[in-house]
Amino acid sequence: MREININKIVPIVKKLCIDASIYIGDDVVEKLKEFQEKEESPIAKEIISIIFENQKLAVEKKMPLCQDTGVAVFFIELGQDIHLVGGDLYEAINEGVRQGYKEGYLRKSMVDDPIIDRKNTNDNTPAIIYLDMVPGDKIKITLAAKGGGSENMSEVKMMKAADGIEGVIDFVVDRVKRSGGNPCPPIIVGVGLGGNFEQSALLAKKSLLRPLNEKNPDPKWAKVEDEILEKVNNLGIGPQGLGGRTTALAVQILAKPCHIACMPVAVNIQCHVHRHKSAVI
């Protein structure tokens, strides 16, 4: 049994919040370059150049890539041989968020109740935290700070087995089509298949954690991802929705078993400011 004091977690979470907001991943940069070369529309090429300039300026000036620094979403893999001492894990994560969003000059985007009062909590808490128990004696903390514009273009649909893979592909492509320029394309399309109603949405979100330069380990789903990506990029939406061939940089699928009566499909749209950073304790 390895003992870890909860206070160790606060500064790590704080750093993840700040770093994820400023430094874009190499996988996103590589994909943007690859698509810019293939792009036919001059306005689309120019928009991608501005995105590169923004990535450079963010690092130079230590400013967040986007003013929407997102909901702080955490995926925690907690080794079952760990004994956490000295406090509450959830509170430690929220304290890290509080400190990171303050000291990093990040925007506070959370309101206390979703409908009636909508009063800003002023420290970007509460974070949204998913905890998975795993073998071993390490904790892996992954932050996926998610902006509101792309999240708003996401959807869950309870489909029928009779809809088949064609029906699923049509739904995902149509979801991207209906999103148009709203979610800040170039986007990454996260697709969750199976599980039940809520698990499909979580799978869609988790699928976005896979680095963009890694293929789906299951060739069956890798093929579906390629097919959807081609269809999505044939829509002509392009960067910012102003026309072009670069609507999505990647389509990423995560699938799980489901009930004989069900076929849940979820689409979680991610903008080009694709923030995800991990730390292992």
Add this chain to the structure above:
Amino acid sequence: MAKEIHLYTPLKDEDLEKLKIGDKVLITGTIYTARDAAHKRLVDLIEASKELPFDIKGQIIYFVGPAPARPGMPIGSAGPTTSYRMDPYSPILLDAGLKGMIGKGPRSKEVIDSMIKNKGVYFAAIGGAAVVMSQSIKAAKVIAYEDLGTEAIRELKVESLPCIVANDIYGKDLYEEGVRLNRK
């Protein structure tokens, strides 16, 4: 992309008559920020025949909730938010004299019709290019609704803020046209 056009606020009809979708513009002068919550309050004031916190005639509203400024800086990262959420309010503000809006993503038919009627223009800024946008903002001051935090109305002094004309006063729509030309 074609020519680059300098625009100065407040905007005049003659300035807007020259603009066509796809034009790159550089905006200089005073503009105002407002998002969802501030729009609701502005429209509530208009509906109650009360005075607005700033003179809206000829002005531009930038749909943005900026990140906080680092010490010594006028503002933090400040890119556009998605505009469709302002669609229910924009025609009422255009009727009151608003001439320009800066945001990202397409607008509704009602907003486009109102822009034709009121000679208003919608400018697209690059979503997610928030550091680039912030470099053109030279001063920022909260002038109303401080309680809304990032959503408060700010008066911004901007110099050559880069945007693209997405909807002109003639009813043309760059979102619709751009996608049509690139569809396969």
